[in-house]
Amino acid sequence: MAKVEQKVLPLSGDEAVAYAVKQCDVDVVAAYPITPQTIIVERFSEYVANGEVDTEFVCVESEHSALTCCLTAAATGARVFTATASAGLALMHEILGVTSGCRAPVVMAIVNRALSAPINIHCDHSDSMAERDMGWIHIYAENSQEAYDSIIQAFKIAEHPEILLPTLVGLDGFVLSHTLENVNVLPDETVKNFVGERKFPLVKNHEGKMVPFKLDPENPVTIGPLDLYDYYFEHKRQQEEAMKKAYDVIKRVHEEYAELSGRRYGNGLVEPYRLEDAEIATVCLGSTAGTVKAIVDELREKGVKVGLLRIRVFRPLPMEDIVKWLSDKKAVAVMDRACSFGGIGGPLFHEIRHVLYDSPGRPPVVNYIYGLGGRDTPPNLIRQVYQELQKIAETKRIEQLVKFIGLRE
Amino acid sequence: MAEWKFTAKDFAQIPERFSPGHRACAGCGPAIVMRLIMKAARGPVIATNATGCMEVVSTIYPYTAWKVPWIHTAFENVAANAAGIDAALKALKRKGRLKYEHVDVIAFGGDGGTYDIGIQALSGAAERGHDFLYVLYDNEAYMNTGIQRSGGTPLGAWTTTSPAGRVIPGKTQRKKPIADIMVAHEIPYVATASVSEWKDLVLKARKGMEVEGPAFLHVLAPCPRGWRHDTSKTIEIARLAVDTCIFPLWEADNGEYKLSSRSKVIAAKPEMKKPVEEYLKTQGRFRHLFKPENKHIIEEIQKEVDRRWQKLLKLCGIA
Numbered sequence: 001m002a003k004v005e006q007k008v009l010p011l012s013g014d015e016a017v018a019y020a021v022k023q024c025d026v027d028v029v030a031a032y033p034i035t036p037q038t039i040i041v042e043r044f045s046e047y048v049a050n051g052e053v054d055t056e057f058v059c060v061e062s063e064h065s066a067l068t069c070c071l072t073a074a075a076t077g078a079r080v081f082t083a084t085a086s087a088g089l090a091l092m093h094e095i096l097g098v099t100s101g102c103r104a105p106v107v108m109a110i111v112n113r114a115l116s117a118p119i120n121i122h123c124d125h126s127d128s129m130a131e132r133d134m135g136w137i138h139i140y141a142e143n144s145q146e147a148y149d150s151i152i153q154a155f156k157i158a159e160h161p162e163i164l165l166p167t168l169v170g171l172d173g174f175v176l177s178h179t180l181e182n183v184n185v186l187p188d189e190t191v192k193n194f195v196g197e198r199k200f201p202l203v204k205n206h207e208g209k210m211v212p213f214k215l216d217p218e219n220p221v222t223i224g225p226l227d228l229y230d231y232y233f234e235h236k237r238q239q240e241e242a243m244k245k246a247y248d249v250i251k252r253v254h255e256e257y258a259e260l261s262g263r264r265y266g267n268g269l270v271e272p273y274r275l276e277d278a279e280i281a282t283v284c285l286g287s288t289a290g291t292v293k294a295i296v297d298e299l300r301e302k303g304v305k306v307g308l309l310r311i312r313v314f315r316p317l318p319m320e321d322i323v324k325w326l327s328d329k330k331a332v333a334v335m336d337r338a339c340s341f342g343g344i345g346g347p348l349f350h351e352i353r354h355v356l357y358d359s360p361g362r363p364p365v366v367n368y369i370y371g372l373g374g375r376d377t378p379p380n381l382i383r384q385v386y387q388e389l390q391k392i393a394e395t396k397r398i399e400q401l402v403k404f405i406g407l408r409e
Numbered sequence: 410m411a412e413w414k415f416t417a418k419d420f421a422q423i424p425e426r427f428s429p430g431h432r433a434c435a436g437c438g439p440a441i442v443m444r445l446i447m448k449a450a451r452g453p454v455i456a457t458n459a460t461g462c463m464e465v466v467s468t469i470y471p472y473t474a475w476k477v478p479w480i481h482t483a484f485e486n487v488a489a490n491a492a493g494i495d496a497a498l499k500a501l502k503r504k505g506r507l508k509y510e511h512v513d514v515i516a517f518g519g520d521g522g523t524y525d526i527g528i529q530a531l532s533g534a535a536e537r538g539h540d541f542l543y544v545l546y547d548n549e550a551y552m553n554t555g556i557q558r559s560g561g562t563p564l565g566a567w568t569t570t571s572p573a574g575r576v577i578p579g580k581t582q583r584k585k586p587i588a589d590i591m592v593a594h595e596i597p598y599v600a601t602a603s604v605s606e607w608k609d610l611v612l613k614a615r616k617g618m619e620v621e622g623p624a625f626l627h628v629l630a631p632c633p634r635g636w637r638h639d640t641s642k643t644i645e646i647a648r649l650a651v652d653t654c655i656f657p658l659w660e661a662d663n664g665e666y667k668l669s670s671r672s673k674v675i676a677a678k679p680e681m682k683k684p685v686e687e688y689l690k691t692q693g694r695f696r697h698l699f700k701p702e703n704k705h706i707i708e709e710i711q712k713e714v715d716r717r718w719q720k721l722l723k724l725c726g727i728a
Contacts, residue, residue: 061533072493
């Protein structure tokens with residue numbers, strides 16, 4: 001049960017994100033428009049123009065500068081936000097690594113869209129999957145409600161003094177970004193109090209003084225120095241340590257938020273759906289989970305023991321939860337909305353199969369690549385996946401490890 | 410605003426914000442730029458660097474030459490660094506979370522980071538009107554990576570990517586008029602300066618900080634390694650660049666061009682203007698131009714310098 005009363009607003013995914021950012025007392029937003037993220041920037045511009053937020057809105061000349069501005073604004077002590085998609089994210093690529101390396105807690109919405117070429121504006125996950133190793137926390141939302149909730153949580157996770165990792169929230173382009181949904185929103189004050197003021201950990205500066213980690217003339221620190229073989233490695237190791245600590249922080253923030261809002265997404269890292277006694281399971285990210293859940297219900301009605309594990313947090317990868325929920329299954333299918341050309345299947349498949357290799361049950365795991373460039377993912381496609389999984393479970397034989405579905409072949 | 414008045418002694422007593430002990434080469438022009446400009450700051454200041462020599466020599470972890478808060482992110486985006494800092498300061502001040510009345514924001518970029526890879530971020534930040542001083546320390550090539558040509562490398566100069574070969578004698582293109590491009594952005598203040606005229610440089614830096622909005626300061630800063638000259642000649646050569654009108658000193662206050670320092674004197678006494686050979690012969694990067702078959706290039710350089718000087722005089726309402 002929610003502790004606070006909430007309003008229900010008809011919002012698209014993009015609008016839900018903009019609304020959440022408005023409530024988080026963000027100091028600086030620097031952004032550049034790109035379909036299907038543009039509505040976030042537009043709505044936010046309106047909030048600024050109407051005096052509904054006290055935010056410096058920097059309408060930059062490129063995504064590269066958008067993320068750069070966010071990085072240095074965060075380093076100066078501001079709470080910051082940006083949003084992008086596809087080619088915009090690819091243009092930011094260099095600064096994604098710099099942002100995490102500088103430990104700047106930027107929050108960014110990625111409205112997932114296919115990468116060029118050929119140019120395509122519709123949903124897949126190739127954009128954010130290409131940024132897997134850039135040191136960001138990755139959260140994927142199933143619907144606009146979760147996009148709203150996740151953005152609010154993201155500030156608290158990213159800015160946590162023990163974490164200080166930039167965090168991205170992925171929401172599926174058009175499927176969520178442009179679709180109106182009833183979204184429960186918390187009162188402004190509740191969100192403001194929940195996120196709180198930014199706190200700064202103390203670090204030892206070059207004068208040997210313990211100072212807050214930000215650009216402050218009274219307490220100078222040097223951020224982003226040349227860092228060669230004698231220290232670089234340790235700094236990268238620290239980022240990995242922060243990722244490990246993030247598991248608990250994400251779960252705690254999710255729980256604290258759940259108590260206020262009444263909304264839970266599994267344990268915050270993964271969301272199991274009718275998985276407890278399931279014999280076969282699928283794994284996916286994002287909005288596809290909605291369709292999968294409907295098919296799970298349908299098959300359950302027929303007595304087939306099926307379930308779903310939705311990965312909500314992709315980085316840090318919830319390894320323990322994946323083993324816990326999937327190890328004892330008879331067969332597992334991983335649904336990938338991105339392709340790793342020349343590799344073995346999609347990026348999510350690599351990760352899930354890798355984790356399950358060492359699990360006690362080591363179930364057979366297959367991969368379905370679907371929905372690239374916004375190709376529709378109808379219920380029949382999911383039914384097909386479960387049918388094939390049933391066959392694998394019965395015969396204990398995998399005929400095709402990686403399969404592209406829903407396309408002309 | 411009232412002009413800042415000080416003597417050399419006053420200036421020497423301002424504590425260093427860019428401290429000694431950094432790892433710049435002997436005779437490094439850009440290191441002089443850093444030191445002088447940081448001393449010109451009014452009070453609380455945040456500095457940011459593009460990737461380049463000055464970022465490298467001043468910050469090898471765990472050491473730093475910066476006694477002020479300082480950040481480096483990448484090569485092509487130092488103006489965006491400054492924009493983000495400016496936006497954060499504005500927001501924090503408005504919300505009562507900044508303990509300073511004002512913080513100067515200074516961005517340093519080399520010629521590679523300014524003329525070439527960084528011009529988009531610079532143009533954007535200028536157009537948006539962020540309150541910061543952008544300092545271009547121009548040593549006329551990518552010195553950090555080993556003397557490759559940039560948009561700021563002058564005509565005829567040898568670099569490792571515009572070598573003086575048997576067929577092509579050094580760089581065949583002219584230097585991009587970057588400061589004029591910044592004037593065309595109609596920002597409040599643009600100026601050129603040379604490490605040889607330190608007081609002019611310091612006053613212009615201060616002025617750039619004092620104006621509301623973006624200011625651009627283009628400083629010629631010789632690099633003994635890349636220009637192939639003795640480390641003791643940095644200041645002399647920088648002065649020759651001014652005296653030959655290869656690098657005239659001027660400022661544009663709200664678009665109004667005005668000559669300054671030695672260039673003002675040369676405009677009044679044209680006989681003081683030295684021929685370009687006097688500058689070119691001091692540096693190994695131009696040595697090949699003195700071969701008989703390349704003599705026409707020196708003539709071309711002289712013609713080009715004269716053309717630009719006349720154009721500048723016209724802009725200053727003199728010619």
